[in-house]
Amino acid sequence: xxxxxxxxxxxxxxxxxxxxxxxxxxxxxxxxxxxxxxxxxxxxxxxxxxxxxxxxxxxxxxxxxxxxxxxxxxxxxxxxxxxxxxxxxxxxxxxxxxxxxxxxxxxxxxxxxxxxxxxxxxxxxxxxxxxxxxxxxxxxxxxxxxxxxxxxxxxxxxxxxxxxxxxxxxxxxxxxxxxx
Amino acid sequence: xxxxxxxxxxxxxxxxxxxxxxxxxxxxxxxxxxxxxxxxxxxxxxxxxxxxxxxxxxxxxxxxxxxxxxxxxxxxxxxxxxxxxxxxxxxxxxxxxxxxxxxxxxxxxxxxxxxxxxxxxxxxxxxxxxxxxxxxxxxxxxxxxxxxxxxxxxxxxxxxxxxxxxxxxxxxxxxxxxxxxxxxxxxxxxxxxxxxxxxxxxxxxxxxxxxxxxxxxxxxxxxxxxxxxxxxxxxxxxxxxxxxxxxxxxxxxxxxxxxxxxxxxxxxxxxxxxxxxxxxxxxxxxxxxxxxxxxxxxxxxxx
Numbered sequence: 001x002x003x004x005x006x007x008x009x010x011x012x013x014x015x016x017x018x019x020x021x022x023x024x025x026x027x028x029x030x031x032x033x034x035x036x037x038x039x040x041x042x043x044x045x046x047x048x049x050x051x052x053x054x055x056x057x058x059x060x061x062x063x064x065x066x067x068x069x070x071x072x073x074x075x076x077x078x079x080x081x082x083x084x085x086x087x088x089x090x091x092x093x094x095x096x097x098x099x100x101x102x103x104x105x106x107x108x109x110x111x112x113x114x115x116x117x118x119x120x121x122x123x124x125x126x127x128x129x130x131x132x133x134x135x136x137x138x139x140x141x142x143x144x145x146x147x148x149x150x151x152x153x154x155x156x157x158x159x160x161x162x163x164x165x166x167x168x169x170x171x172x173x174x175x176x177x178x179x180x
Numbered sequence: 181x182x183x184x185x186x187x188x189x190x191x192x193x194x195x196x197x198x199x200x201x202x203x204x205x206x207x208x209x210x211x212x213x214x215x216x217x218x219x220x221x222x223x224x225x226x227x228x229x230x231x232x233x234x235x236x237x238x239x240x241x242x243x244x245x246x247x248x249x250x251x252x253x254x255x256x257x258x259x260x261x262x263x264x265x266x267x268x269x270x271x272x273x274x275x276x277x278x279x280x281x282x283x284x285x286x287x288x289x290x291x292x293x294x295x296x297x298x299x300x301x302x303x304x305x306x307x308x309x310x311x312x313x314x315x316x317x318x319x320x321x322x323x324x325x326x327x328x329x330x331x332x333x334x335x336x337x338x339x340x341x342x343x344x345x346x347x348x349x350x351x352x353x354x355x356x357x358x359x360x361x362x363x364x365x366x367x368x369x370x371x372x373x374x375x376x377x378x379x380x381x382x383x384x385x386x387x388x389x390x391x392x393x394x395x396x397x398x399x400x401x402x403x404x405x406x407x408x409x410x411x412x413x414x415x416x417x418x419x420x421x422x423x424x425x426x427x428x429x430x431x432x433x434x435x436x437x438x439x440x441x442x443x444x445x446x447x448x449x450x451x452x453x454x455x456x457x458x459x460x461x462x463x464x465x466x467x468x469x470x471x472x473x474x475x476x477x478x479x480x481x482x483x
Contacts, residue, residue: 018234021311025449028315046194054201058208062231063310065317065347065357067216068224069209073202080198087191116316119213123316124362124386130315 003048005153010036010052014059029130029137031105033060037075038104038142039149041082042091053079066116066123074111078104098143105138106131225350228321232353236309236323301418301459304328308451309353318361318384320344322454325352333416335457341422341445342366342410343454354456358448359391359423360384367413368393368423370406370440378402379411382423382442389448391424393440398432408442415461 013032021028033056041049057072064071082104085091091100109131116123123130212224306322324330326349336343336356344364348355357364364384370393378400380393396402406426412419422445430439 015234015237018310018313021313025311028313046190047197050194050197050201054205057205059231059234060313062227063321063355064312064314065319065355065361066314067209068212068227069205069207071314073205073209076198076201076205080194083194112314112316115209119209121213121216123314124318124384125316126386134315 002153006036006040006048006052009149009152010056014056017060018063026133027137029133030141031108031134031138032141032145033057034075034078034104034108034138035101035142035145036149037079038082038097038101039146041079042086042097042100042146043153044083044086046080046083049079049083050076053077066112067119067121070112070115070119073115074108077111078108081107094143094147097146098139101142101146102135102139105135105142109134224348224355225325227350228348228353228355229325229350232309232321232323232350301457302329303455303457304330305453305455306330306354307453318358318364318386319347320356320358320451322354322356322456323352324456325350325354327351328456329458330354330456331458335417335421335459336454337421337457338446338451338454340447341424342417343446343448343451345416346456356454358384359444359446360386360389360448362386364391365414366417366423367411368408369411370396370400370402370426371409380437380440381414382408385441389443390427391442391444393426393442394437396432396438396440398436398438399434400438402426402429402438402440404429412461415464418457418459418461 010033013036016032017028020030037049037053037056040052043049053075054072057070057075058068061068061071082100085100089096091097113123113127113131215224304324306324306328308320309323310321312319320343322336330346330349332346332349334346336345342359344356344358344361346354347357359366359382361384366382368380368382370378370380378396380396382391382393384391393408404426408423408426410417410419410421410423424442424444426440427443428441432438
């Protein structure tokens with residue numbers, strides 16, 4: 001996977017995250033850097049995933065009112081957990097990626113909140129409400145973004161998926177004709 | 181085979197990298213937390229100075245893009261607004277006549293007010309370059325820092341009223357905690373003309389965009405539409421700054437205070453330019469440290 005492409009996508013995600021809140025505040029519930037982190041971790045490249053997680057977290061922490069490092073910590077851990085999952089289970093299917101994104105959003109928010117609170121700097125936003133909005137925003141938008149990233153980074157994988165679905169269709173129709 | 185080994189190595193080393201990165205992040209967090217308690221903010225300032233060019237660029241991008249989208253959204257409400265504006269125009273013409281009379285009086289009073297303005301603190305004007313990227317806090321970044329004289333806890337205002345206070349400073353940027361943040365507070369007074377003048381404390385209510393005024397006795401008369409001003413007793417904001425307008429009052433009793441909700445006068449959701457007051461609150465005398473009992477015992481033993 002070309003590293004400069006990842007860097008460009010990550011930079012774009014960070015810029016989007018920083019600027020969308022000014023355009024319309026509810027858009028800040030879509031965690032674009034987290035989506036990129038999840039995507040990189042799904043490619044089973046541990047080192048890149050961990051580094052991307054740390055950079056994405058720190059970049060968002062810097063202009064935030066929270067502690068610097070809390071986002072880096074949570075996104076690095078999420079990157080590793082998704083990487084672990086991807087090495088043990090086949091997460092190529094777009095449908096399976098939806099719960100992965102949802103879990104990533106919840107874990108990321110929970111760890112971030114935990115550290116801010118533990119180190120005497122509790123966030124002002126309500127925990128459950130914010131996590132819920134993050135989960136919805138990140139999962140819905142993330143599903144489409146992952147699909148787009150897949151076609152950008154890995155055209156062969158998306159082709160493979162298309163062939164697989166065609167094969168499934170063909171097998172089904174073959175089975176039906178046999179029964180008849 | 182070589183590729184398999186590399187994959188194996190990566191898999192084996194991944195937990196070590198993870199622990200190293202997590203530890204690094206933890207150290208960064210701990211240092212930042214320590215800095216906040218000691219009110220130094222040097223470390224955060226350095227990081228913010230590093231990221232400020234990116235924030236300025238993103239602010240420009242979002243300003244352009246956001247303006248475009250806002251125009252589309254506002255197009256739909258234009259017809260209704262037009263109708264309301266026509267009605268207001270008729271009312272305004274009537275008011276204009278009264279205003280002209282008041283204008284003459286105003287000229288005389290301005291002479292007196294100029295004296296007060298000269299005595300006020302100096303201001304540093306700044307542009308808002310970013311809002312909090314995470315959803316957990318209510319802060320903004322401005323493009324003036326310690327090199328322009330901005331320091332920690334300085335009040336930030338707009339012509340409308342108070343915005344918040346400076347919570348982190350780098351040489352070129354500063355971070356401002358908005359008055360609507362749950363951790364923000366200010367001493368305030370209900371300043372209606374000939375009204376109660378009740379003292380209290382305002383505190384942010386998070387994402388609702390309102391602030392709450394506390395500790396106002398339930399016996400005081402407070403109505404929606406009353407103005408709230410700062411008292412200057414909090415050691416951050418100078419007295420007489422506009423905080424906002426009362427939008428809701430849940431009446432208290434003789435033993436329970438009112439619950440007063442205030443809409444800040446500064447339009448916090450549309451901030452573009454602000455002013456930092458280079459205000460240094462008057463030093464208060466340090467409270468007496470010795471215990472009265474100790475003194476008594478000392479006197480007894482002397483006798």
